[in-house]
Amino acid sequence: MLSLSELKSLLATPQKIVITTHHKPDGDAMGSSLGLYAYLIQKGHHVKVITPTDYPYFLHWLPNNADVMIYTEEKEKSEQLVADAAIVFCLDFNTLTRINELGEVIRNSPAYKVMIDHHLDPEDFDDYRHWNINACAAAQLVYDFIVNELKDAEAMTKDIATCLYTGIMTDSGSFRFASATSDVYRIGADLIDAGAEHWRIHQLVYDNATENRLRFLGNCLTNKLEIIRELNTAIISVTAEELRHFEIVTGDTEGIVNYALSINGIKLAAFIIERSDKVKLSLRSTGDFPANEICKKYFNGGGHRNAAGGYSDRNLEDTISYFKSIVPEYKTQLLQ
Ligand code: 5GP
Ligand code: MN
Numbered sequence: 047m048l049s050l051s052e053l054k055s056l057l058a059t060p061q062k063i064v065i066t067t068h069h070k071p072d073g074d075a076m077g078s079s080l081g082l083y084a085y086l087i088q089k090g091h092h093v094k095v096i097t098p099t100d101y102p103y104f105l106h107w108l109p110n111n112a113d114v115m116i117y118t119e120e121k122e123k124s125e126q127l128v129a130d131a132a133i134v135f136c137l138d139f140n141t142l143t144r145i146n147e148l149g150e151v152i153r154n155s156p157a158y159k160v161m162i163d164h165h166l167d168p169e170d171f172d173d174y175r176h177w178n179i180n181a182c183a184a185a186q187l188v189y190d191f192i193v194n195e196l197k198d199a200e201a202m203t204k205d206i207a208t209c210l211y212t213g214i215m216t217d218s219g220s221f222r223f224a225s226a227t228s229d230v231y232r233i234g235a236d237l238i239d240a241g242a243e244h245w246r247i248h249q250l251v252y253d254n255a256t257e258n259r260l261r262f263l264g265n266c267l268t269n270k271l272e273i274i275r276e277l278n279t280a281i282i283s284v285t286a287e288e289l290r291h292f293e294i295v296t297g298d299t300e301g302i303v304n305y306a307l308s309i310n311g312i313k314l315a316a317f318i319i320e321r322s323d324k325v326k327l328s329l330r331s332t333g334d335f336p337a338n339e340i341c342k343k344y345f346n347g348g349g350h351r352n353a354a355g356g357y358s359d360r361n362l363e364d365t366i367s368y369f370k371s372i373v374p375e376y377k378t379q380l381l382q
Contacts, residue, residue: 048158048173050195056158057086057196061132063093064157067184068139069146070296071101073216073251075138078162078184080108081209082135085192085201096124098145102297104254108212109205117148124148131157138184138213140168140177162187166338166348182225185213189233204241211242216251223352255298262292266302273309277373278380280306283318283366303328313380316369320362327369329354335379344372 048056065082067075079095086093087110095114105111117124128134128151140163142149152159153171161172164181176195181187189210193199214234218226221234238244265288272281282302292298299319306315307330314335317328327345329337331352338354341347347356358365373380 048160050174053158053160053174054196056133057089057091060090060092062127062130063091063133063135064128064131065093065095065135065137066145066148066152067095067097067137068144069098071097071099071105071138072300073105074183074185074213076101076105076108076111076114077209077211077213077216078137078188079135079209080110080114081185081206081213082137082162082188082191083110083113084203084205084209085188085198088201088203088206094127096127096148098148100296102300103256103295104251104297105212107250109208117146125151128152128155128157131155133158133160136161136163136172137188138163138165140165142169142171162191165350180225182223182227182230183214183217185210185217186230186233188213189237202236202240207237207240207242208247211237211244212247212251215244215247220248220252256295258292258294259298262288262294262298263302263305265292267305271306273312274370274373275311277377278311278313279316279373280309280312280314281316281318281366281369282306283362284320285362286320286322289319303330306330307332314373314376318362318366318369324357324359325362325365326357327355327365329356333382335376340372340376344368 063086065079067079083093083095096117097114098117100116115124134152134157136159140161142153159172160174162176162184164179164184166179168177176187176191178187266282270282303315303317313332315330319326329341331337336351338349338351341349341354341356345356345358349355360368
């Protein structure tokens with residue numbers, strides 16, 4: 047284990063550092079990683095952000111995005127960087143299976159592993175942990191790490207603030223979920239004071255759709271939405287053929303599940319998508335309904351209570367039937 051004072055003294059001199067985050071990184075994964083990156087390079091460290099896979103185009107405008115290395119595209123270089131690192135920061139995930147093959151590379155590295163995360167059930171692979179499931183975003187915890195643990199509020203720059211604001215905004219549903227407490231609003235205000243242009247960040251992330259994405263969304267809502275009224279559940283499923291037809295790329299499917307959840311009375315929404323290797327599920331729920339429990343118990347996954355994911359090795363049709371066979375188990379909670 048590593049104490050905070052040991053970590054601080056390690057960070058007092060330039061170190062080789064790798065920052066990594068989960069598979070198919072979202073706004074919080076990239077915002078927290080590039081926010082911490084901007085902070086650490088400012089302090090003179092040699093830092094690389096390595097993502098396990100590619101990520102949505104609407105995050106490519108983030109400051110220092112050009113410095114990110116994608117593991118699947120540069121395996122050898124990534125592995126060398128991890129092997130040479132003194133510290134590996136693991137952001138927005140807490141089990142090494144969430145970063146695919148990169149997980150074992152990091153497990154075997156002699157580097158100190160620092161976990162900054164807000165998911166349930168952390169695996170014990172880290173040496174230092176800044177973990178809080180009540181945080182709305184990993185980016186909130188990176189802010190807290192810099193400002194309150196390292197006591198380095200003066201180091202906040204426009205780039206850091208822009209990245210951290212992006213992470214908090216995307217994971218809190220634009221400061222809308224219950225997790226967006228008054229403290230989160232205060233952090234948001236502080237980041238705006240430090241230079242984050244909230245209106246511009248929102249535009250770059252949410253008003254940046256391709257024409258294909260919008261037409262694909264139209265198809266999902268018109269032709270693919272199934273509502274199970276007696277269980278307050280909605281499902282949108284998508285075939286590989288549809289993904290090809292609409293030329294869907296990473297990021298285009300993000301957020302579509304929320305449309306299903308926005309229907310009045312719906313408590314559980316599922317987006318089920320036929321990827322090349324497996325069928326992926328994204329679940330969203332309202333109130334106390336534990337979407338993560340379904341993902342953990344039946345779909346090799348997990349997540350937060352109201353936003354969770356997993357996958358199935360069955361084909362698309364069988365996955366949909368399997369999901370429909372599970373939901374009645376939760377009828378009482380769904381009808382509350
Ligand atoms: P999404 O539906 O946007 O892919 O994921 C929503 C949330 O569910 C993520 O923030 C993450 O916490 C969790 N999640 C998604 N996929 C998986 C998975 O395969 N395994 C686990 N453990 N969590 C997942
Ligand atoms: Mn997150």
